[in-house]
Amino acid sequence: MQSVSSDLDIARAASLKPIREIAREAGIHADWLEDYGRYKAKVNLDALHALADRPNGRYVVVTAVTPTPLGEGKTVATIGLSQALGAHLGQRAFACVRQPSMGPTFGIKGGAAGGGYSQAVPMEDFNLHLTGDIHAVTAANNLLAAAIDARMMHEHNYGERFTEITGQPHLDIDPDTITWNRVLDVNDRALRDIEISRDHETRRATRFDITVASEVMAVLALATDLADMRQRLGRIVVAQDRAGQAVTAEDLKVAGAMTVLLKDAIKPNLMQTLENTPVLVHAGPFGNIAHGNSSIIADRIALKLADYVITEAGFAADLGFEKFCHIKCRYSGLTPDAAVVVTTVRALKMHGGGPPVKPGRSLDPAYTRENLQLVDAGCANLAHHIGIVRRMGIPAVVAINRFTEDTDAEVQLVRERALAAGAHDAVEATHHAQGGAGAVTLGRAVMDACEQPNRFDFLYPLEMPIADKIRTIARRVYGASDISFSDKARQQLDRFEVLGFGDLPICMAKTHLSISHDPALKNVPADFVLPVRELRASVGAGFIYPLCGEMMTMPGLPSKPAFTNIDIDDQGQVIGLH
Structure with a gap:
């Protein structure tokens, strides 16, 4: 050759x-x-x-x-x-x-x-x-993140007069339940865990994810037309209120603006x-x-x-x-x-x-x-x-x-x-x-x-309980003997069922370097238990995603990143890209 x-x-x-x-x-x-x-x-x-x-x-x-x-x-x-x-x-x-x-x-x-x-x-x-599509996703995602923190600040500052002044309902977001992160389309491990100020008195922990791991990107990929994308963006769940009910992008009145950012x-x-x-x-x-x-x-x-x-x-x-x-x-x-x-x-x-x-x-x-x-x-x-x-x-x-x-x-x-x-x-x-x-x-x-008989079918029905759907994938796709849930994951699972998210499909988040959750387990691992340490609900995109093993949603740069070879020559042409 x-x-x-x-x-x-x-x-x-x-x-x-x-x-x-x-x-x-x-x-x-x-x-x-x-x-x-x-x-x-x-x-x-x-x-x-x-x-x-x-x-x-x-x-x-x-x-x-x-x-x-x-x-x-x-x-x-x-x-x-x-x-x-x-x-x-x-x-x-x-x-x-x-x-x-x-x-x-x-x-x-x-x-x-x-x-x-x-x-x-x-x-x-x-x-x-x-x-510029990925930049548009980044902007839409971060607009929603800004809307969450701004809403909490103004509700705190105006107190009981918030609805009277703004004409909007008091969402009473519980800051400990916020799951929406900011995103960036660059590997930056320093942003994995950060602390931000909601106002001069209150700070909270949050993080950045990489843009392509965001729910907004998933919505863009799974939408069937513009109207469907608008509806999916509105269904995004970002937190719960202090009564335990889901708070959505629609509740924050930001889904329309997000759609505008994504219209192209x-x-x-x-x-x-x-x-x-x-x-x-x-x-x-x-x-x-x-x-x-x-x-x-x-x-x-x-x-x-x-x-x-x-x-x-x-x-x-x-x-x-x-x-x-x-x-x-x-x-x-x-x-x-x-x-x-x-x-x-x-x-x-x-x-x-x-x-x-x-x-x-x-x-x-x-x-x-x-x-x-x-x-x-x-x-x-x-x-x-x-x-x-x-x-x-x-x-x-x-x-x-x-x-x-x-x-x-x-x-x-x-x-x-x-x-x-x-x-x-x-x-x-x-x-x-x-x-x-x-x-x-x-x-x-x-x-x-393509001319052969096709018997395409799903391995699990949507009405199956969340835990059983995860177990089906673990056993029939990965070859695991069983699954295990952390206490946190078990609580989240129960909460998602109560909130009505139980009929969503499953989007497993795990290492790509092994059929199992553990990158050290090579070839075809056997007799392993798949650990689910956390569950997240991407209701707008339309799936539940369990985090299995150690998963990073914001990658880091290696010791010699690819960008060290990338430059531009005297004619203005890119060099070193591969």
Whole structure:
């Protein structure tokens, strides 16, 4: 296989088409477009109504094995597969992906536009600001936070005269019950726990979360139209009053203003791949904390225009895929036709007991020389994720992203183990080095999988008690023997049931580095109890999310952040972005 230039060099050398030409070829009417420069545009929601009567295309979700520091290439596979279908197999194809957070972009991961010859472009725009949607989410979130503290201050200052003076009811918020945090789209561990002043006499503890973990971001991703977003924002629960009743953004009279801040952010962003096939980039909820999927609106528009829509779910099948099924599909009413499970020989070697990988250090020979024993052991992780997909009733196709050092025997072993685990097919893919041409075999396998019988169904009904829904996911998705609740979590669970939140789906927040809650438990952990230390209610977004194990909702920067390599040259071009 040939060597590949840097992602930024490849992206910069691409021959891009004007975004209006991409739109025209994709069937997007010029009246639905709002240009943001020459190579990106927003698609307004008139498209939803104009296309409503068209049949949907095939719906394919891309997931993966448990992530490793080696990188499995899930976004690369999403873009590569859409290029194969759209530019090589004669199909109308869209990719629908999330907008990356600048936290990881400037932190440890770098950008998320794909890689090699399977990228969404312009790469710099994709990874930096795009059209400002994440900033709009940040502003809306923090407006609500400011409204809470201002309301408490004025009620305190005016006392019994508050309603007479303002014409608004006295909410009597209990400050000890406030769950709404401020957000920022930068990794900043110093803001995890802070103290703020409500007035000159009263201080309270609070925190910042990263924007893409916020409920407002989840609302943006799960809203089905502008009116639905307005209603969801109004339902956001921020605290309880001293009588124990929920206090919402609607009670604070701020949901309308939040909607105004998000009125442009709700429109998906149209971009293109290196092979000039269309990409809708929209919303960016984290996959280990939030539900980890791009927007329902983008998928709905794409499905009316395409034969195949390839969307990506964050992290592995135990996280983004499970939430795609139980949360996103529940609210969208859409049914996936097939799933792609991305893996690499290297990742399976690591799951099979390979030596640790240290950033900046050369790979151990275990990862660059044939080692069938490690691959075979690690295939247990792959089999588990195939099992999750099959449990949801969806055909699974395994994409083996091949590296130069992988041997034919190793790739063949992965294929055999995948088929034995119930995959519909398992094929090697070289889309990183060859673009869509390297994913043609994968594309044909996906097309065939979409023609297979589909028995998609949920693992739990919404009317099931909260604890039982959590237990179902823990046992049937993670393989846990049981769950345990802290005293705090048990009290929250009981309170949520009383407040009427019990019929919401579950959005598990746990590490992405293990199928379990513990990143130290590798491959396929067994006989573990999943600890739930806290529960939070995202009523506007429409889910309960249990925090399992040690979870950070505001990441920190590593010792050598990615931003140390990013600069601008004498011609004004970005350098060092990856």
